Amino acid sequence: MKKRILVTGGAGFLGSHLCERLLNDGNDVICVDNFFTGRKENIAHLLSNPYFEMLRHDVTFSLYVEVDQIYNLACPASPVHYQFDPVQTTKTSVHGAINMLGLAKRTKARIFQASTSEVYGDPEIHPQPESYWGKVNPIGIRSCYDEGKRCAETLFFDYHRQHNVDIRIARIFNTYGPRMHPSDGRVVSNFIVQALQGQNITIYGDGSQTRSFCYVDDLIDGIVRLMNLEEGSTGPINLGNGSEFTMRELAEKVIRLTRSKSQLIFQPLPQDDPRQRRPDLGLAKEKLSWQPSIALDEGLKMTINYFEALCGSPSGLDGLLNFHRQSA
Ligand SMILES: NC(=O)c1ccc[n+]([C@@H]2O[C@H](COP(=O)([O-])OP(=O)(O)OC[C@H]3O[C@@H](n4cnc5c(N)ncnc54)[C@H](O)[C@@H]3O)[C@@H](O)[C@H]2O)c1
Numbered sequence: 001m002k003k004r005i006l007v008t009g010g011a012g013f014l015g016s017h018l019c020e021r022l023l024n025d026g027n028d029v030i031c032v033d034n035f036f037t038g039r040k041e042n043i044a045h046l047l048s049n050p051y052f053e054m055l056r057h058d059v060t061f062s063l064y065v066e067v068d069q070i071y072n073l074a075c076p077a078s079p080v081h082y083q084f085d086p087v088q089t090t091k092t093s094v095h096g097a098i099n100m101l102g103l104a105k106r107t108k109a110r111i112f113q114a115s116t117s118e119v120y121g122d123p124e125i126h127p128q129p130e131s132y133w134g135k136v137n138p139i140g141i142r143s144c145y146d147e148g149k150r151c152a153e154t155l156f157f158d159y160h161r162q163h164n165v166d167i168r169i170a171r172i173f174n175t176y177g178p179r180m181h182p183s184d185g186r187v188v189s190n191f192i193v194q195a196l197q198g199q200n201i202t203i204y205g206d207g208s209q210t211r212s213f214c215y216v217d218d219l220i221d222g223i224v225r226l227m228n229l230e231e232g233s234t235g236p237i238n239l240g241n242g243s244e245f246t247m248r249e250l251a252e253k254v255i256r257l258t259r260s261k262s263q264l265i266f267q268p269l270p271q272d273d274p275r276q277r278r279p280d281l282g283l284a285k286e287k288l289s290w291q292p293s294i295a296l297d298e299g300l301k302m303t304i305n306y307f308e309a310l311c312g313s314p315s316g317l318d319g320l321l322n323f324h325r326q327s328a
Helices: 013-024 040-046 086-107 143-163 187-196 216-227 247-258 282-288 296-311 316-327
Strands: 004-008 028-033 052-056 069-072 110-116 167-172 201-204 210-212 237-239 244-246 264-267
Touching: 004 013, 004 086, 013 028, 013 040, 013 216, 028 040, 040 052, 069 086, 069 216, 086 110, 086 143, 110 143, 110 216, 143 167, 167 216, 187 201, 187 247, 187 296, 201 247, 210 247, 216 237, 216 282, 237 282, 244 247, 247 296
Parallel strands: 004 028, 004 069, 028 052, 069 110, 110 167, 167 237, 201 264
Antiparallel strands: 210 244
16 A cells, blocks of 8 residues: 655665655655755656655754654764764754654654664674664764664654654664765775775775675665564664675775775774674564675675766766865
8 A cells, every 4th residue: 555655864875765665665755855965866866756755854853744654764874974063963863853753653653763783882792683782982973973873762762662653773784885975984985986086995994894784775675674564563673784894805895896906005993983893683584584685796886886877977976075075
C-alpha cells in the first residue's frame, strides 16, 4: 500500500538514495532538507516525479505534515561539516529528534533514527555488539556529533516508553557510494578525489588503523527492512559491512582502480580518532535476514565512476571543492 513518507536530510548522500528507493517501492515521499551538506543535484532527477515533494526546512524548527512514516537522517555526518558549527550539530540531533518525535506522536507515524557507530566512541570491545554502551569523550571536538546522536537515541526510547511512539534505530557504520560530497573529508571520497586529481593520498597515522565500508545500496536495503519489521522491533541494530580493511589497503585499492600515479603521504592522527571499528552484524542477520552483498572493489568502482562523471559535469569536481571551501 502506498505510504506517505517523510525523509529528513533527504538531499544528502544517504537520504537521496533512500528517497529514490522509497519512490521505486511505490510510496509518496516528502524530502526535507536545509541544504547544509545536501545538494539539489542529488535529488534533481526526482523532481519530475509527482509523488516526490521537496521542502527546504531546518529540523530544529517544528514541522507540520501528515505522514505514515518518518526517516530522520538530517545531520551533517562528516567531521569537517559537523565540527564547522558544533552547536548547530547538537541542536540538529537533539532538537531535530524532539521535533520529529513530536510529529510522529501526533500523526502516529512510525519513526526511524539514523544513529551511528560513533555512539560506541573509541571502543574497548571488537567487533561492537549493540549491547556495548561505548567509550565516548563528552567534551572533545567530536562530542557534538557523538553525544548528540546518543541523546537522540535516549529521546527515541523515552518517547517510545512514555508516549508509545513506534521507533526504529539503526547504528550505521561507514557507508560510501555515489553522491558522497567530494570535499566532506571522509576517507573513501578523500582518497578517490586525491587519486583522480593525481595528488598524493593523505593517510592519518601509520595507516594500520582499520575501518569497515558498506556500499550505499546494501545499507539502504537494511534500513528499509528494519523500518518494515513488525511493531515492537525498536532496535538499535548495527548496519554496516563486517569486512575490515586498513587505511593503507584502502588507499592501495583506490590507486589501482583509478590507475593513478598518486603516492601515499602520512600525517598525525586527529584527536579522538577511533583506532578500529567493525560492526557485530549478528542481530541484523537474525532480525532482518540481511547482510551486505557488495564487495569493496565492486562498490569502489561504482563510486569512482560517479566521481569521474563529476569531473566532466558543468559544476565540475574543482567547482564543487572550491564552493565547499568557501561555504565551510
Ligand atoms: N554515511 C555514513 O557513513 C553514516 C554513518 C553513520 C551515520 N550516518 C547518519 O546518516 C545520516 C545521513 O548521513 P549522510 O552520510 O547522508 O550525510 P549528509 O551530510 O550527506 O546528509 C545529511 C543531510 O542532512 C541535511 N541537514 C543537516 N542539518 C539539517 C537540519 N538542521 N535540517 C534539515 N536538514 C539538515 C544536510 O543538508 C544533508 O542533506 C546522518 O544522520 C548521519 O549521522 C551516516
